[in-house]
Amino acid sequence: MKKNIAYLSIFVVTVLAGCAGGSKMSKSAAAYNNYEENLSSYRTTYPDLPKEENLVPSQSSGPVSAEAGDPVDNDLQASLTSFANKNADRGVYNGFTILVYSGVDREKAFSTRNKLYNTLPSQVKAEMEYEQPRYLVKVGRYINRIEAQSLFHTIKQEFPSARIIQQRFGNQEEEEEEIEEAK
Numbered sequence: 735m736k737k738n739i740a741y742l743s744i745f746v747v748t749v750l751a752g753c754a755g756g757s758k759m760s761k762s763a764a765a766y767n768n769y770e771e772n773l774s775s776y777r778t779t780y781p782d783l784p785k786e787e788n789l790v791p792s793q794s795s796g797p798v799s800a801e802a803g804d805p806v807d808n809d810l811q812a813s814l815t816s817f818a819n820k821n822a823d824r825g826v827y828n829g830f831t832i833l834v835y836s837g838v839d840r841e842k843a844f845s846t847r848n849k850l851y852n853t854l855p856s857q858v859k860a861e862m863e864y865e866q867p868r869y870l871v872k873v874g875r876y877i878n879r880i881e882a883q884s885l886f887h888t889i890k891q892e893f894p895s896a897r898i899i900q901q902r903f904g905n906q907e908e909e910e911e912e913i914e915e916a917k
Contacts, residue, residue, distance in 0.1 A: 830879050831901045832886050834860070834893050835871040843869035846893070853892055858885065875903050 835846040843862055850860035850873060863870045873889065876882040882898050889896045 826902055826904050827877070829901055829903050830876045830882050830898050832873045832882055832889055832896055833870065833899045834873055834889060834896045836868055838868050840869055843871055846871045849892070850889075854885075854889075872901070875901075 834850060835843055837843065847860050847862045850871065854860065854873065858873060861872050863872065874882055874885060879898055886896065886898055
């Protein structure tokens with residue numbers, strides 16, 4: 735019983751000591767209640783923007799003339815032509831294709847390819863490759879992944895295991911010539 739009274743008295747003394755220290759902290763915090771600091775001299779200021787009616791027609795956000803984009807269009811066309819010429823010289827390019835089937839079952843690969851011929855638009859061609867020991871059925875050749883997305887979603891409804899993969903493509907004309915030479 736004496737132990738309980740001792741513990742209780744220690745607890746009460748600790749609580750009272752803790753409360754007494756809090757009053758000193760509140761007094762020191764009260765000293766900063768009226769503190770102010772002016773930082774306006776350090777802030778960067780910018781001139782006001784001119785109003786829309788005071789702008790020169792070339793600066794307004796109104797309709798843009800057809801001539802405004804010509805220099806950019808010409809530069810863009812020159813860059814695209816240069817890019818196409820470099821790729822033509824190189825003979826290969828990196829891109830994306832849709833892999834519809836990958837497996838060792840030859841019959842399933844042929845049936846997948848035939849089903850694709852029946853479901854896809856006529857301009858899209860399904861290709862079947864054999865990389866020992868597996869058969870691959872692929873559709874399309876795309877430079878960007880986003881180009882393949884619309885056809886991918888169409889194929890995905892019929893073939894849930896289809897996916898877009900990276901592929902290195904050769905020059906189509908050279909590939910066709912090699913195929914004809916092999917015959």
